[in-house]
Structures are given as C-alpha cells and as structure tokens.
Amino acid sequence: MDFLLLDDRTNLKLSIIRKLEQQYSFSERKDVLCEELNISQYLLERSVTEINEDLKQFELIDDMELVEQSSEIILFQDAQVSSSVVEEKYLKDSLEFTLLQTIFFNQFTSIKKYGEKHGMSRTVVYKIVDRIRKELAQYEIKLSKNFQLVGNEWKIRQYFNMLYYRIYKDSDELYNQSDILAVQELFSEIKLYCEEVNTLYLFKHYLLITLERVKRKQHYFLPNSFKSVEFDQKNKIYQTVAQWSERTLKGTNREIEVEIRGIINQLSVYRLEFCDLENDVVTEYTERLKQQFQMNMQLSEIGPEFCTSVKMTIYQHQFITPLIDLTLRAIDLEFFHERYPIIFEMCHTFIYQLKEDEFKFSKKSLFFNLLLVLSQQYDEETDKNTINIYVNFTQGEKYNRFIKNQIQIFDSFSIHFQPVIRPDTDLIVSDYLPQVTFSARNLIWLAPPRASDWRNFGNEIVRINRELQLNKKRK
Numbered sequence: 001m002d003f004l005l006l007d008d009r010t011n012l013k014l015s016i017i018r019k020l021e022q023q024y025s026f027s028e029r030k031d032v033l034c035e036e037l038n039i040s041q042y043l044l045e046r047s048v049t050e051i052n053e054d055l056k057q058f059e060l061i062d063d064m065e066l067v068e069q070s071s072e073i074i075l076f077q078d079a080q081v082s083s084s085v086v087e088e089k090y091l092k093d094s095l096e097f098t099l100l101q102t103i104f105f106n107q108f109t110s111i112k113k114y115g116e117k118h119g120m121s122r123t124v125v126y127k128i129v130d131r132i133r134k135e136l137a138q139y140e141i142k143l144s145k146n147f148q149l150v151g152n153e154w155k156i157r158q159y160f161n162m163l164y165y166r167i168y169k170d171s172d173e174l175y176n177q178s179d180i181l182a183v184q185e186l187f188s189e190i191k192l193y194c195e196e197v198n199t200l201y202l203f204k205h206y207l208l209i210t211l212e213r214v215k216r217k218q219h220y221f222l223p224n225s226f227k228s229v230e231f232d233q234k235n236k237i238y239q240t241v242a243q244w245s246e247r248t249l250k251g252t253n254r255e256i257e258v259e260i261r262g263i264i265n266q267l268s269v270y271r272l273e274f275c276d277l278e279n280d281v282v283t284e285y286t287e288r289l290k291q292q293f294q295m296n297m298q299l300s301e302i303g304p305e306f307c308t309s310v311k312m313t314i315y316q317h318q319f320i321t322p323l324i325d326l327t328l329r330a331i332d333l334e335f336f337h338e339r340y341p342i343i344f345e346m347c348h349t350f351i352y353q354l355k356e357d358e359f360k361f362s363k364k365s366l367f368f369n370l371l372l373v374l375s376q377q378y379d380e381e382t383d384k385n386t387i388n389i390y391v392n393f394t395q396g397e398k399y400n401r402f403i404k405n406q407i408q409i410f411d412s413f414s415i416h417f418q419p420v421i422r423p424d425t426d427l428i429v430s431d432y433l434p435q436v437t438f439s440a441r442n443l444i445w446l447a448p449p450r451a452s453d454w455r456n457f458g459n460e461i462v463r464i465n466r467e468l469q470l471n472k473k474r475k
Contacts, residue, residue, distance in 0.1 A: 084329055322360075
C-alpha cells in the first residue's frame with residue numbers, strides 16, 4: 001500500500017537518511033546513492049541541502065546533519081535521534097496530515113476557507129484533498145461532499161488509531177482535554193487489575209478516537225463475520241470497562257453494548273484472556289504455518305504444538321489490528337535472516353503463499369511478529385549451534401584473552417574458543433596464516449583490529465551459523 005500522507009520529495013529525503021544510517025561508516029559515495037535511488041547527482045545534492053534546512057526547522061540540526069565531502073555524503077547522528085524521529089517530524093508537518101487531522105476533528109468547513117486560513121490557493125488545497133482521498137480509498141474510506149468520513153466505522157477507527165499511534169506514540173497532545181481526563185479515569189480504575197495499562201498506548205489512542213467518534217454519533221456495529229471470544233462478564237476488567245462506558249458514552253443500550261465489546265476486543269492486543277484462540281480462522285492459519293515447519297527436520301525441536309503466542313499473533317493481526325502495517329516505518333529484517341535463517345525462510349514462505357486479500361494490511365507486521373515469537377521459542381527449546389573459534393596472535397596469550405573478551409559481544413551466537421585447531425574448528429582468527437591441514441576459514445586481523453576486521457568477523461559468524469542450521473547439527 002502506498003502511504004500518501006508524505007509526498008515523493010519527502011520520501012526521497014527520508015530514503016537518503018536511511019541509506020546512510022544503514023551504512024557501517026554512516027557514509028556512502030554519491031554515485032552509489034544516485035544509482036540505488038535512481039536520481040541525478042544534482043537532485044541528490046539539492047536534497048541533502050533541503051534535509052539540513054528541514055533539520056534546522058525541526059530543531060534537530062545539533063543532533064543530525066548531512067555533510068558533503070568530496071565524492072561522499074556523510075551522516076553525523078547522535079544517539080538521541082534517528083530517521084524514525086525525522087519521519088515523525090515530516091508527518092506532523094505535512095500538508096496532507098494537517099488537513100486530514102482537521103477533517104477528523106470535524107473542523108474542516110470548505111476548501112475556500114481552508115485555503116484562505118493557510119494561505120493556499122484552491123488548486124493547492126484540491127490537490128491535497130485528492131491525495132487524502134486516494135490514501136483513504138485504499139482502506140475503503142471515503143470523504144463525503146461536506147468532508148465527513150464515510151465507510152465502515154470500524155475501519156475508520158482502525159485507520160486513525162494506527163496513524164495516530166505511528167506519529168504520536170505515548171503522547172495525547174492532539175486530543176480534547178476532557179476526553180484525555182475521561183481515559184485517565186478509566187486507566188486508573190483498570191490499573192487495579194492490569195498494572196501495565198498506562199503503557200498500552202495503542203489502546204489509549206483507540207479510546208480517545210472512540211470518544212471523538214461517539215461524540216459525533218458515529219457508533220459502529222461489529223460485522224456479522226466477526227468472531228471474538230465470549231467475554232466473561234464477571235471479569236473485573238470487563239466490568240470496569242462496562243461501567244465506564246455506560247457513564248461516559250452516549251447512545252442506545254445496544255450501541256453502548258457494542259462499544260464495550262469493541263473496547264474489550266482492543267484490549268486483547270495485550271490480554272490473552274480476551275483472545276479467542278480456538279477460532280476456526282486462527283486454527284486454519286496456524287495449521288498452514290505448522291506445515292511449513294514440519295517440512296524441515298532441523299526445526300523438530302520446536303515441538304508438534306505451536307505456542308500460544310503464535311495463535312495470539314495470528315488472531316490479533318486478523319481481527320484486532322487488521323491495519324497495523326500503517327504503524328510500520330522501514331524495517332530491516334536482516335538480523336533474523338542471519339541469526340535464524342530457517343525460521344526466516346519458513347515464515348517468508350508462509351507470508352508469500354497468502355492471497356492478496358489475506359492479512360491485506362497487516363502482512364508485514366505479521367511476518368515481523370511471527371519472527372519475534374518463533375525465534376524466542378527456538379532459543380528456549382533448542383540448543384544454539386556452537387561455533388568453534390581458535391584465536392592466536394603473535395602478541396601472546398594476554399592479547400589473545402583480550403580479543404576473546406571482545407568477541408564475546410556477539411552474545412546472540414553460541415561461541416566456543418578452542419585451545420588448538422581441530423577438524424571441527426569453524427574459524428581461525430589471527431594475524432598470520434597458521435600451517436594446518438584442516439579446512440577451517442581464516443581471518444587475518446591487524447592488531448588492534450580495525451572496524452573492517454570486525455565487520456568481516458561478523459559476516460563470517462553469520463555464514464557459519466547459517467551453514468550449521470541448514471546442515472544437521474554437529475554431534
């Protein structure tokens with residue numbers, strides 16, 4: 001899905017920052033960037049100038065800056081800032097998001113008045129509205145002639161829930177103060193039974209959006225096809241939400257009843273007792289994924305039954321957060337590909353075989369969250385593949401111990417240091433080539449090692465780990 005609340009120019013600037021951010025040296029040659037982004041050098045240099053101007057406007061220039069140096073672009077970046085922070089600033093500042101937010105809060109009157117207020121021509125406002133219409137149309141949401149949000153109320157709420165969470169995270173700065181106080185009242189009551197409620201930011205945005213929509217008499221009814229757990233009305237959290245809803249929400253008994261179910265459903269993102277894990281749809285997808293893993297003998301340690309977390313992940317992405325991909329920025333899954341190659345391939349195959357309309361707006365998040373759940377389960381139930389390393393430098397044993405201690409930072413891998421080179425040695429790290437007949441891979445380092453030496457070491461560890469997982473485990 002295209003994200004149309006950021007224009008092409010802004011997306012290009014974010015892509016430049018992300019490309020540099022992913023580089024080991026935070027720098028890249030101009031010609032390489034131009035080729036990868038399919039742009040001219042003139043456009044690259046102009047974009048770099050604009051990025052720095054934007055960073056000044058966002059008051060981030062002391063923490064991040066792009067510098068042209070001969071044939072390279074270098075990113076200077078403090079630990080307190082990243083491309084994600086810059087993206088949030090761009091989004092809040094975008095003409096599309098600003099106008100859409102005005103529509104959501106029912107403050108948009110006409111194109112003429114909006115243009116006059118913001119110093120824009122009608123043509124410019126029409127173009128912004130057109131991009132918003134295209135953005136919303138992807139989720140079957142429309143704008144009426146008088147600029148009201150029209151469509152499935154559940155999708156409308158899901159869309160803005162994900163969008164506002166993506167931008168504002170734990171902040172409630174955009175909402176009405178009386179609504180904020182009402183939600184804080186509910187949270188203080190729920191906290192007696194759910195200590196972590198104050199950190200449930202996605203749920204908080206949903207409640208605030210619900211209050212805004214109900215205020216405008218925009219209630220919703222769960223679709224007939226929706227399958228959820230039969231809530232235990234004796235559950236203390238359920239009772240608390242029900243009592244709060246009856247006090248706070250206006251509507252018929254049926255409307256308030258459905259709103260209560262909607263609120264409890266949103267809590268199932270965090271609370272297992274509100275998930276229907278025996279749902280037929282969940283069972284079907286779980287079986288599909290299980291079949292992928294059963295085809296690989298190397299994953300037999302995970303066991304015949306998938307963990308509850310897998311079912312919960314599928315349930316939530318199908319029923320509770322179907323538009324959650326809206327919250328995603330650019331994510332790099334290379335760590336999982338390197339550390340858990342078989343799990344990665346099986347999950348990738350599972351996602352690839354889904355039809356276009358299956359998890360239509362949550363495929364990326366489902367892929368990522370399945371990797372999280374299954375990699376954790378793999379570590380808990382499976383012994384790590386041990387990588388045997390022989391370290392020997394001409395500086396002597398004290399220096400060897402120093403290098404071994406530094407290597408231990410790769411703690412996501414199981415590394416064993418061997419006192420001598422053996423047939424099962426996977427890697428030799430030294431400052432010379434030992435005279436051995438075994439086929440172990442050699443890495444020649446300077447003393448002390450350079451950044452490039454560590455990079456080469458990391459690449460070798462990843463390669464060895466992959467081979468050990470793909471082959472039968474060493475006895």
